[in-house]
Amino acid sequence: MSYFRVAIHIVPRRGLLDPQGKAVSDALHALGFSGVRDARIGRFIVLEMEASDAMDADASVRQMCERLLANPVTEDFEIEGVHVIEGAHVT
């Protein structure tokens, strides 16, 4: 077993109104950042976990996203990276 750090992005699905994102993009326009086309605000989850290898960790996190971390009706998720944590001792 190895020890991994996995980062997950969860954002409201494109096409659904994201009022937080809209408020932020309006504020950015007010500040003069007129190039901003869209802003969506979601959450960023960092997990530290045991798994036999990176593929196993990725598969397991995908299931976590589908079952709990993201709502399939309203959100999209992206597993950003699976990184081995060096020097961690797993018993």
Next chain:
Amino acid sequence: MKFGIVTFPGSNCDYDAYHAVIDQLGERAVYLWHKARDLEGVDVVILPGGFSYGDYLRAGAIARFSPIMHEVASHARRGGPVIGICNGFQILCEAHLLPGALMRNSGLKFVSKPVRLRVENTDTLFTHRYEAGQVLRMPIAHGEGRYVADRATLERLEDEGRVVFRYVDAHGEPTTEANPNGSLHAIAGIVSAEGNVLGMMPHPERAVEPLLGSVDGLGIFHSVLERVAA
């Protein structure tokens, strides 16, 4: 008849529901702790409002995995009536006992005020005591009540008469201004395909006596009472 009111950590409308059943309906009610694995023989389950698990992650996302929810789902599959109010509606959607999801209000604010609802279908377990098109007054109190679903689901809900309550204005029309949270199709409440699971954001249990400003919520309780007792 016996109502079971599920209490999750963070539920805060459980006593309101209890009061409605005991004092206004004169029926029996028990609280069911979320860790329980037994519905104690109740006829109707109420998932009350509140902030189960602090609304962490998403409203209802963690509560749906409470042990009691396994029993609630079995009860629903057997055709037993389930009423999810506010946070209870969010939990029912997360648990896939109802389709769709409830997202952050379009205005970003928590909205606590009385609203008008139009009864869209009186041929349901929960609404047969109302008149078709009747406009009700009930309070809402939520930050995440914007009902969303994909287009196919919305069409199915509409075609099957499963939208039971819609937000409307004083003339009974579903205008943008009368929609307090940006819900698609101004949806305030829906029922399951089998018709025995109701989810709604407004609070009928807070509209059960004149002192509260409205008695319009009683119709839901009386409807289910009449059918289940029969």
